[in-house]
Amino acid sequence: MPKIIILNVGTAHALGDHTSSTHPITRSGWRHAWFAERGDIIVSPVAVDGDFLRYLAGTMGFDPDTVTVLSRERLVTDEFLMSDDVLGELGELTADGAAWQLMPCFWTQGVADLAARLGIDSRAGLAFAAQRGSDLLNRKTHFRQFAAGAGLPLPEGSVARTPYELARAIERHLPLTGTVIVKQDDGAGGLGNLTLTRGETGPLPGSRETLKVGDDLPALADEVWAALADELSHGLVVESYHSSTRQFYLEYVIGDDGVPTFLDSGEIRLRPDADPGSTELVWVGLDIPAALPPALSAQAVHHSLRLAELTAQVGYRGHINIDAIATASGDLVFNEVNARWGGGLVAHDICERLLGSGYADRHVAATVRDVPPAPLDAVLRTLREERLHFSRDSSEGVFVLACDPSLVTPMECLVVGATRDRVREIEAQLRKALA
Amino acid sequence: MPKIIILNVGTAHALGDHTSSTHPITRSGWRHAWFAERGDIIVSPVAVDGDFLRYLAGTMGFDPDTVTVLSRERLVTDEFLMSDDVLGELGELTADGAAWQLMPCFWTQGVADLAARLGIDSRAGLAFAAQRGSDLLNRKTHFRQFAAGAGLPLPEGSVARTPYELARAIERHLPLTGTVIVKQDDGAGGLGNLTLTRGETGPLPGSRETLKVGDDLPALADEVWAALADELSHGLVVESYHSSTRQFYLEYVIGDDGVPTFLDSGEIRLRPDADPGSTELVWVGLDIPAALPPALSAQAVHHSLRLAELTAQVGYRGHINIDAIATASGDLVFNEVNARWGGGLVAHDICERLLGSGYADRHVAATVRDVPPAPLDAVLRTLREERLHFSRDSSEGVFVLACDPSLVTPMECLVVGATRDRVREIEAQLRKALA
Numbered sequence: 001m002p003k004i005i006i007l008n009v010g011t012a013h014a015l016g017d018h019t020s021s022t023h024p025i026t027r028s029g030w031r032h033a034w035f036a037e038r039g040d041i042i043v044s045p046v047a048v049d050g051d052f053l054r055y056l057a058g059t060m061g062f063d064p065d066t067v068t069v070l071s072r073e074r075l076v077t078d079e080f081l082m083s084d085d086v087l088g089e090l091g092e093l094t095a096d097g098a099a100w101q102l103m104p105c106f107w108t109q110g111v112a113d114l115a116a117r118l119g120i121d122s123r124a125g126l127a128f129a130a131q132r133g134s135d136l137l138n139r140k141t142h143f144r145q146f147a148a149g150a151g152l153p154l155p156e157g158s159v160a161r162t163p164y165e166l167a168r169a170i171e172r173h174l175p176l177t178g179t180v181i182v183k184q185d186d187g188a189g190g191l192g193n194l195t196l197t198r199g200e201t202g203p204l205p206g207s208r209e210t211l212k213v214g215d216d217l218p219a220l221a222d223e224v225w226a227a228l229a230d231e232l233s234h235g236l237v238v239e240s241y242h243s244s245t246r247q248f249y250l251e252y253v254i255g256d257d258g259v260p261t262f263l264d265s266g267e268i269r270l271r272p273d274a275d276p277g278s279t280e281l282v283w284v285g286l287d288i289p290a291a292l293p294p295a296l297s298a299q300a301v302h303h304s305l306r307l308a309e310l311t312a313q314v315g316y317r318g319h320i321n322i323d324a325i326a327t328a329s330g331d332l333v334f335n336e337v338n339a340r341w342g343g344g345l346v347a348h349d350i351c352e353r354l355l356g357s358g359y360a361d362r363h364v365a366a367t368v369r370d371v372p373p374a375p376l377d378a379v380l381r382t383l384r385e386e387r388l389h390f391s392r393d394s395s396e397g398v399f400v401l402a403c404d405p406s407l408v409t410p411m412e413c414l415v416v417g418a419t420r421d422r423v424r425e426i427e428a429q430l431r432k433a434l435a
Numbered sequence: 436m437p438k439i440i441i442l443n444v445g446t447a448h449a450l451g452d453h454t455s456s457t458h459p460i461t462r463s464g465w466r467h468a469w470f471a472e473r474g475d476i477i478v479s480p481v482a483v484d485g486d487f488l489r490y491l492a493g494t495m496g497f498d499p500d501t502v503t504v505l506s507r508e509r510l511v512t513d514e515f516l517m518s519d520d521v522l523g524e525l526g527e528l529t530a531d532g533a534a535w536q537l538m539p540c541f542w543t544q545g546v547a548d549l550a551a552r553l554g555i556d557s558r559a560g561l562a563f564a565a566q567r568g569s570d571l572l573n574r575k576t577h578f579r580q581f582a583a584g585a586g587l588p589l590p591e592g593s594v595a596r597t598p599y600e601l602a603r604a605i606e607r608h609l610p611l612t613g614t615v616i617v618k619q620d621d622g623a624g625g626l627g628n629l630t631l632t633r634g635e636t637g638p639l640p641g642s643r644e645t646l647k648v649g650d651d652l653p654a655l656a657d658e659v660w661a662a663l664a665d666e667l668s669h670g671l672v673v674e675s676y677h678s679s680t681r682q683f684y685l686e687y688v689i690g691d692d693g694v695p696t697f698l699d700s701g702e703i704r705l706r707p708d709a710d711p712g713s714t715e716l717v718w719v720g721l722d723i724p725a726a727l728p729p730a731l732s733a734q735a736v737h738h739s740l741r742l743a744e745l746t747a748q749v750g751y752r753g754h755i756n757i758d759a760i761a762t763a764s765g766d767l768v769f770n771e772v773n774a775r776w777g778g779g780l781v782a783h784d785i786c787e788r789l790l791g792s793g794y795a796d797r798h799v800a801a802t803v804r805d806v807p808p809a810p811l812d813a814v815l816r817t818l819r820e821e822r823l824h825f826s827r828d829s830s831e832g833v834f835v836l837a838c839d840p841s842l843v844t845p846m847e848c849l850v851v852g853a854t855r856d857r858v859r860e861i862e863a864q865l866r867k868a869l870a
Contacts, residue, residue, distance in 0.1 A: 132594045133580040145568040149750015159567045315584015
């Protein structure tokens with residue numbers, strides 16, 4: 001069954017500019033071209049370079065000419081999907097009688113409308129999507145409500161709907177650890193989070209900047225409110241901030257039958273910015289699978305499955321990612337849920353297709369997001385020369401996950417090996433070879 | 436087990452003025468004093484008249500001096516509940532070692548905080564309430580999402596988050612019936628709803644005003660957006676408007692065990708305003724139980740229970756009301772959910788206490804909300820003289836549900852009889868006697 005891969009990345013995120021396709025998060029969407037299989041259509045905010053498509057198709061073993069990329073160099077919004085232009089082209093492309101499937105990052109109203117227009121409307125979850133049901137799930141405030149209802153361990157915290165409530169909530173949750181995190185309702189990747197502390201104001205995981213809490217809390221609350229609240233926001237989340245030893249996610253896909261299937265887990269790697277003046281940490285990538293101690297792992301699966309099941313009961317069908325941390329004292333605390341593809345999904349998909357299901361018991365995968373941009377052909381030549389490219393024989397090596405032909409956005413690689421140490425070793429060789 | 440009845444009516448509603456206690460919806464809250472039993476505390480936005488309390492206690496058969504009313508003549512907000520004054524008084528009143536229960540209209544964050552402060556924190560659902568979980572349920576936009584997920588029959592419609600989306604949604608949903616209803620996310624009692632039509636602009640059930648749809652749809656959408664969207668709103672609901680033959684609700688209470696118990700159903704009675712210039716219909720009252728045809732009744736119970744169960748799974752505990760209509764063509768369509776006491780709950784409570792459970796198989800109750808205000812003692816004298824007051828012997832007659840000593844708000848009565856015809860007969864006698 002061929003599928004339409006819809007890279008509507010960023011449409012439900014607070015990326016500021018809602019139509020341009022130049023934001024790094026949008027451009028990193030190239031990695032999702034790896035979802036393609038023979039005969040698929042990719043609806044993308046950015047054109048997919050022909051060389052890149054040939055490279056990934058060659059790696060995965062299908063004919064790249066069977067894949068169609070539909071792009072107009074603008075964000076894949078609901079309006080874009082329902083435009084006459086796009087509807088017309090997709091209508092022609094899918095008029096072959098095949099049983100087309102949709103694979104969107106977000107199940108938006110526009111995706112449901114598109115399904116109806118293309119006659120792909122038998123799928124469960126479309127009625128929920130048509131009412132913007134994912135909005136119920138992709139909100140930080142709602143996460144705390146659903147998670148509290150499902151009994152997940154949460155940081156001490158609450159929901160604030162006005163600057164006054166924000167000041168009260170900061171006052172209330174600051175004493176526990178001396179730091180609170182304030183989360184934008186609809187933020188992505190920590191871009192919408194600020195930390196407020198009575199201690200040092202250095203960069204902290206999950207936060208774009210750490211501010212000092214002084215004597216004038218109402219003024220600080222007003223400042224934070226102005227920075228984070230927006231027209232579509234339902235409020236802000238305020239939580240006691242815990243330093244973490246692990247930050248990880250668990251990803252599920254909820255099938256048409258409403259049953260969640262566990263897909264993958266991963267840990268988030270961060271490092272200080274080379275620029276000492278930077279207010280935030282650099283996201284290096286994801287280590288898949290998350291290497292959790294046994295009891296914590298069991299708790300994490302137990303609780304995240306409860307939330308995934310609740311999400312299914314509410315009516316959502318599709319991918320769901322649940323983020324958690326292990327605190328310095330070893331406690332499990334859940335942070336947020338995202339009803340969309342996770343950042344590690346494409347790595348999981350590649351590994352499962354090339355290494356088989358259960359690959360995570362025998363292999364480790366690491367995405368590396370901060371590789372300096374370089375021309376794809378030069379990178380591939382270097383990988384071959386240095387024998388670093390992924391080999392089916394050795395089941396280890398490097399993939400170029402995403403590559404910006406204009407050399408603006410950093411390159412993203414996927415490194416696979418038998419152990420995490422081995423993966424780090426290959427990564428070091430990769431960085432050296434490309435330096 | 437004595438209880439604290441918390442009349443936090445209006446706090447989560449869009450009543451405009453958020454601290455005054457003079458709004459009719461707030462003042463109609465007097466009826467909730469009927470929930471009181473021996474030893475209870477009533478936290479009320481308005482003082483409860485001593486004569487009224489003696490009247491209702493005498494009717495229900497308990498000593499009114501055992502009931503404490505705590506009122507400061509201002510709305511019972513979360514801030515009010517957590518004020519030193521109120522906390523102090525409630526702390527003293529509940530320091531008797533009894534197993535106090537909370538019975539709030541809305542399970543707000545402040546109610547959860549109050550429970551913790553009073554040591555009544557063992558109840559399920561408090562963690563959900565502490566995260567403002569009820570906000571998940573008391574939104575028109577969320578209702579469409581939950582209901583779509585649970586498979587309830589809904590009017591054709593969608594959720595709009597911007598004036599642009601509103602215009603598109605009106606355009607989309609207008610053709611089906613020639614009229615759409617636009618619902619404020621957080622409105623109460625139809626106060627936040629507008630109907631837009633290509634037909635006649637007379638008053639319609641569930642709408643505060645009907646506007647004409649002309650040629651300039653974007654301008655109309657801007658006007659409606661400005662009228663209905665507010666700071667806390669997440670968006671507006673737009674639905675094809677169906678004329679209805681019945682408007683009814685089903686009420687459940689979700690227990691600590693997460694199991695919904697069906698309580699009562701009722702039909703909404705509306706009539707045209709005596710003022711021909713009025714843009715909305717007058718809400719006469721509720722007829723309990725709803726007299727639905729058998730198949731529609733089974734469907735209504737089936738679907739509303741599904742939604743109540745979903746609400747329980749999400750984590751809510753407490754009362755929930757689900758509103759629906761039968762369309763002119765006999766179809767069942769659901770309109771909204773409210774996670775709070777319904778307007779008919781107090782009538783149900785009185786009937787169950789005086790007539791026994793299952794009373795609705797042998798009796799009919801009707802609330803009458805538009806009785807001209809009159810002094811309580813005069814009204815009670817008239818009821819006795821005319822033999823209209825409720826009698827335990829005949830199991831029929833009139834209760835004064837709510838009565839404004841300042842004679843500003845209309846009086847609300849409850850009429851009980853063996854059949855709906857008999858209830859209408861008593862109501863006519865009541866209106867004549869008080870005229």
